[in-house]
Amino acid sequence: MKIRPFVSLQFTKTRHLICRARINNVCANLLIDTGASNSCINSNLRENFQLHIEGNSFDAAGANQEKMEAFMTRKCELRLGRHDLGKLGFILLDLTHVNRTLCTQGAKPIEGILGADFFKKNKTIIDYSSLKLWL
Numbered sequence: 725m726k727i728r729p730f731v732s733l734q735f736t737k738t739r740h741l742i743c744r745a746r747i748n749n750v751c752a753n754l755l756i757d758t759g760a761s762n763s764c765i766n767s768n769l770r771e772n773f774q775l776h777i778e779g780n781s782f783d784a785a786g787a788n789q790e791k792m793e794a795f796m797t798r799k800c801e802l803r804l805g806r807h808d809l810g811k812l813g814f815i816l817l818d819l820t821h822v823n824r825t826l827c828t829q830g831a832k833p834i835e836g837i838l839g840a841d842f843f844k845k846n847k848t849i850i851d852y853s854s855l856k857l858w859l
């Protein structure tokens with residue numbers, strides 16, 4: 725029987741789950757959001773993570789805002805915990821409103837969100853009782 729690797733998760737003060745990641749070898753805190761269709765990175769951090777835009781802008785919708793301008797990035801290296809997960813393309817979105825809300829509730833800001841595209845591709849299982857993301 726093959727043992728699946730896992731990544732440790734943490735609850736924020738707002739009771740959201742986050743994990744530590746490295747995107748193109750730069751540290752990031754990513755929110756775990758099974759309701760987000762795509763993984764995204766705060767567009768203000770594009771240069772920090774050395775992300776390259778691929779294609780034209782498009783409209784994206786979020787839970788708390790109407791349409792937002794978004795860009796797709798070229799696939800980049802993703803590492804969660806000790807596990808290299810290959811390449812993943814992120815959507816660049818302005819996450820200022822998300823971070824503002826987190827900060828007003830005493831939580832630290834996030835750099836991005838892991839969404840359903842990542843969970844489906846990696847066949848992940850979230851174990852809330854042990855705070856582990858099984859890959």
